[in-house]
Each structure stands twice: as C-alpha cells, then as structure tokens.
Amino acid sequence: MSISTREWQLVRRPHGEPVAEDFRLVSAERPDPADGEVVVQTIAMSVDPYMRGRMSAAKSYAASWELGETMQGGAVGQVVASRSDAVPEGALVLHGLGWRDVAVVPAKHVSVVEPLPGLPLSLYLGVLGMPGLTAYAGLFRLADFREGDAVFVSGAAGAVGSLVGQFARLRGASRVVGSAGTPEKVRWLREELGFSAAFDYHDGKVADLLTAAAPDGIDVFFDNVGGEHLEAAIGAFRTYGRAALCGSISGYNATTAPPGPRNLGFIVGKQLTLRGFIVGSHADLRPEFVGAVSGWLQDGSLVARETVVDGLDSAVDAFRALLSGGNTGKMVVRLAPDPS
Structure with a gap:
C-alpha cells in the first residue's frame, strides 16, 4: 500500500x-x-x-x-x-x-x-503561530518595548506587522504608526486595528510621511521592509531608540544589491540599538505568548x-x-x- x-x-x-x-x-x-x-x-x-x-x-x-x-x-x-x-x-x-x-x-x-x-x-x-510569536518576541524582547513608547511598524498590514501594532497598543504605547501599500490597508490599520496613524508609502518619501505621522519621533521600530523604511526610522528615532529587524521584503526579489540606509551615523549620536532576529531562537517565549494572545483573542481586543x-x-x-x-x-x- x-x-x-x-x-x-x-x-x-x-x-x-x-x-x-x-x-x-x-x-x-x-x-x-x-x-x-x-x-x-x-x-x-x-x-x-x-x-x-x-x-x-x-x-x-x-x-x-x-x-x-x-x-x-x-x-x-x-x-x-x-x-x-x-x-x-x-x-x-x-x-x-x-x-x-x-x-x-x-x-x-x-x-x-x-x-x-x-x-x-x-x-x-x-496569530497563534510563527507570525504571532515573531511579533511578540520582536516587540517585547528584541525591541524591549515599554509602556509609553511611540512605535513605528513597517509592513504594518501584514501577518506580523498587524499584530505588532496591536500588541503595542494593548500594552500601552503612546503612539502606534504603521506603513502599508494601499489606501484600503491604511484605513484598516486606523479604523479597525486602532493605530494612531498610518500612511501609504507610495504617497511620498517615507521619511516625510513618518515625520508627519510621528512629529515627536519614535522610540521603537519593528521592521519588515528594510530599505527606505529603515533609513526613515533611523532619522525619526529619539535618543536610545530600539529596532527589531525582522525582514526586508522590499529587497527579496531584487536582482542587484539595494542601497543601504545613508544615515547610519545617527546610530552613534542617538545611541540606538538595532537588533536582527530569527523567531526560532525565541521558542522559550511560546507559553507566555500563547497565554497573552489567547486572552486577547477570546475577549475580542485583538483582530486576527x-x-x-x-x-x-x-x-x-x-x-x-x-x-x-x-x-x-x-x-x-x-x-x-x-x-x-
């Protein structure tokens, strides 16, 4: 057989x-x-x-x-x-x-x-699998999120990004800003997920759009996109800002090396922390993650x-x-x- x-x-x-x-x-x-x-x-x-x-x-x-x-x-x-x-x-x-x-x-x-x-x-x-754990580990462990932080998420309407923004909101972020690729996604982030602000990155330079959305700067950046988004976040960071670098989808289909951020000097002056990570290295967080997220799902406070x-x-x-x-x-x- x-x-x-x-x-x-x-x-x-x-x-x-x-x-x-x-x-x-x-x-x-x-x-x-x-x-x-x-x-x-x-x-x-x-x-x-x-x-x-x-x-x-x-x-x-x-x-x-x-x-x-x-x-x-x-x-x-x-x-x-x-x-x-x-x-x-x-x-x-x-x-x-x-x-x-x-x-x-x-x-x-x-x-x-x-x-x-x-x-x-x-x-x-x-939400209860690899993308959810990626969002949870990146925000809370790698970026060391703290209540009152202003958070920027690139690729915010995707599987990971949409959860990062909501996790930050549920844990007391002062501001949650997301970028996405269509007006419909931007509307979803604002109206259904509770983001403070969101923008379509096709509408101008990401740095300008981020400045308008977070005029007082950001403390945390969760990056799924890389490239221009990472450069914009480095420029918008306040002192001691922290980034969790999860992905760089803007370059995944590139056939030549994409340009890197041109403002890396700010990392020193602003005393920033940028940490790349792979979710498989943070499996120890799974029980804590499942407990928190299951509760949010069951009480209706988290949109999946x-x-x-x-x-x-x-x-x-x-x-x-x-x-x-x-x-x-x-x-x-x-x-x-x-x-x-």
Whole structure:
C-alpha cells in the first residue's frame, strides 16, 4: 500500500520575482506510515515571505530547498492514520510539511492543537503561530518595548506587522504608526486595528510621511521592509531608540544589491540599538505568548484577519501575491474545511 498525494515542487530557482514556471504540482506516492509516524490530511497551509529566501541557493539561516523536491512550510491538519500512541487518529496537529494535501510525518515533529471556540484552526498558522510569536518576541524582547513608547511598524498590514501594532497598543504605547501599500490597508490599520496613524508609502518619501505621522519621533521600530523604511526610522528615532529587524521584503526579489540606509551615523549620536532576529531562537517565549494572545483573542481586543485562498492548486499564486502585498493580515491557503 502507499499514500497518494499532490505536492508542489521547486523546479527552477527564481531570478527576481518568482513566476509560475519555477514550480510544478505533481502527484506522488508516499509509503504507508512506519512506527512512530502519522498521516495528516491538510486543512490549511501557510505561505510566508521567508520562503522566498529558501528558493535561492545562497546560504542563509534557513536551508535552501532542493530543486525537484517538495517545498515545506507550516500547515495544520487532521491525523487520518497513526502508528504513534502519542498522536491518535482524529487529532488536530501543526507540522512543517506544507505545500501538499497529505503529509506523512514523524509524530515527534507534530504539535497537537485544540480548536478555539468560534475561531478557525488556521489561526495556528498566524496569530497563534510563527507570525504571532515573531511579533511578540520582536516587540517585547528584541525591541524591549515599554509602556509609553511611540512605535513605528513597517509592513504594518501584514501577518506580523498587524499584530505588532496591536500588541503595542494593548500594552500601552503612546503612539502606534504603521506603513502599508494601499489606501484600503491604511484605513484598516486606523479604523479597525486602532493605530494612531498610518500612511501609504507610495504617497511620498517615507521619511516625510513618518515625520508627519510621528512629529515627536519614535522610540521603537519593528521592521519588515528594510530599505527606505529603515533609513526613515533611523532619522525619526529619539535618543536610545530600539529596532527589531525582522525582514526586508522590499529587497527579496531584487536582482542587484539595494542601497543601504545613508544615515547610519545617527546610530552613534542617538545611541540606538538595532537588533536582527530569527523567531526560532525565541521558542522559550511560546507559553507566555500563547497565554497573552489567547486572552486577547477570546475577549475580542485583538483582530486576527486572514486573506484566504482556496485550494492547493492556488498555493503558488497565493505566495506570489504575498510578495507584492496582495494580502491583508495572514495569507492562508485553505485545502479543506475545519472539522465540525
């Protein structure tokens, strides 16, 4: 016996913006689970900006994907067959073998999750998953957020940025400013997420837009974009400002090196702290993070928005849209409805 699956493979390393021809959807046969393994039917899978780096052969913090092999990523699903006493059939689990409709996974590599009343399981890929922990660790540990801080978030309408701004607001920020790429996203940040101010970075120089939005300067910067946004934040920082550098999506599809910030001298004079980080180094915060965020979700004080694309066939389109700002909140590919 074997298990039939449909899986997305990387067949060519993208040059610049990924195109459809860089990927292939294949049918595969996987062996039945061995002792200690489970078979998981995917309910939803995640597409994330960091995956663009794994498509490159360049050495980075995450290993490159091999050509002709199935890609990987976060997914939530239901166990349909089990050869593990620890993870029974019917269990709902998180695992790292996304980009396929069925996964055969060692039971030790899955995490059993409980449904949240009235909330979709896909939240475990976003607000209660890697993006949520990224926002929490970056803001509270790396940027050392303190009550009363003025906070600026780049990429503020994305999966991570939309949470950073809300976490800061809920913990007593004096001002929360976000940048985004469309008027609709800017309106969402202001009207639904409670940002003090937000701007569309297409409307002028980011430095000028940030000065108008935070005329008294900023204490904390959470960066998902890099480039011009980082330069603007360095200019807007007050003394002892702190930045958590999470990503630089503005350069992910670049074919030549983007220009760096031209005002790095301010780091010395303003006595700034800029810290890059990878969320995997902060897994010890997960219990604290889940406790805080679950409470905010259940009392309605935290908005967790998703952009949902239906069907495995649409996964590459969803990923490509993500890189060009086609999402508000977390981008999720849904393969099946949540179990009732």
